[in-house]
Amino acid sequence: MENKKTTRLKNLLIPGKPLICPGAYDVLSAKIIEKIGFQALQVSGFGVAGSILGLPDIAVLSLTQMLDVTRNICHAVNIPVMADGDTGFGNAVNVYYTVQMFEDAGAAGINLEDQVFPKRCGHMDGKMVIETEEMIGKIRAAADARRDPDFIINARTDAGTLYGIDEAIRRGQAYLKAGADMIFIEAPKISKPEDIKRAVKEIGGKCSLGIVLGGKAPILTYEQYCDLGLARLSFPVAPIAAAAHGMEVALTHLFEEKSFADEDRDLYWDFKQYTDFIGLPDVHQLERRYMSDEALEERYKP
Structure with missing residues (x-):
């Protein structure tokens, strides 16, 4: 098997057989994702914001904070890691250096989105997107900045939430032409999976979808996601939501019972x-x- 994590990630992105990427928020969650058997993971800005700041994903995290977490995760696991580059932490010039910093940190790819800064989680309300031409410049800068041609640039568009699937398709096509390797169709404002299938076909390249329980994207079976032609399924919130739930259950038990017993081993x-x-x-x-x-x-x- 190819040893380079970038090449491994590239080869795992197969349309019609979407790669499942849970969102790690620290090294421990990343190691658990790897232990379970997932072939790749992504760093979740949503999770990092919650774990180190106790805040929602509203662009309060700095580039340095995201780099530090990503570097630690990349060094701790043997599976490919996709970084969360948010909006690139600035304009196209900032994107250029952001890509190089995350590549140096050991990431195998990066998500870059077309939201207006300050951005927010794609499944939250109140989003805005920049003009297509500005995002094209950011993607061109990202493609020029990478030293490894297999480093994945995953261009995310949130336009589908605001303006419908046709605008997401138009932007996806433009971002691929600008140098992106994959298009992340985030939280599309649609009601039918057939619209996602049409978007994947018309965009004409590898596509990714973010899945959040209670979010805006449709919750389907894996086989149904395969039928849509997707190459990646992102689950950015699942690990931190599961951790929060598990801690709440275990600590509620401790609070109420004032101790643990042998029969409580399923809690921890x-x-x-x-x-x-x-x-x-x-x-x-x-x-x-x-x-x-x-x-x-x-x-x-x-």
């Missing part, structure tokens, strides 16, 4: 499960390799 990992997962056995192995017997005995004496 025990200490060994968690420390094994985050690599404590590897630390012990390194200690045995590099520390003297005397030092180990002193450290682990009864």
Whole structure:
């Protein structure tokens, strides 16, 4: 198998067999996504905003904050990671440097969207989009900036929410022509999956869709998404929403019962499960390799 993560991601994007990309918000969530068996993931600006700031996805996160989280995730997992570049953190010139910074951080691709800054989660109300020509300039800058030609530029359009699927198609076609590798049809304002299928066909390239429970995109089976011709399915909110729910359930139990019992193990990992997962056995192995017997005995004496 090709070792470059960019090439691996590129080869995983197959129209009609959409790649499922959950949205990691920190290293732990990324490692769990990888452990379960997903072949790729994306960094979720929605999740990062919630996890480090306790705020909704309303463009409060800085480029540096997103880079730091993305770099840590890329170094911690072996599967390809797509970065969340939001609007590129500025104009086309900012996009140029943003792409290079995320590529240097280890990302295999980036999402770039055509919202007006300050942007917001695609499934929220109150969005605005920039003019098509301005976004074309951003995509051209992104394509010129990447050093690895397999680095994926996923151009997201939110125009479908505001103006309908025909405008999303028009913009998708223009963004592909400008150098994008895939078109992210975000939260389309449509009621029929057939409209998405038409959009994918008429855009004429690889397409992605973001799925949020309670959001604006249609909730279908995987087989139905395959029939639409999509190449990627993004689930940006599912991991952090699941984590929040799980913590609420477990901590409500602790609050009410004032303790945990053996029969409550379905609520949480025990200490060994968690420390094994985050690599404590590897630390012990390194200690045995590099520390003297005397030092180990002193450290682990009864």
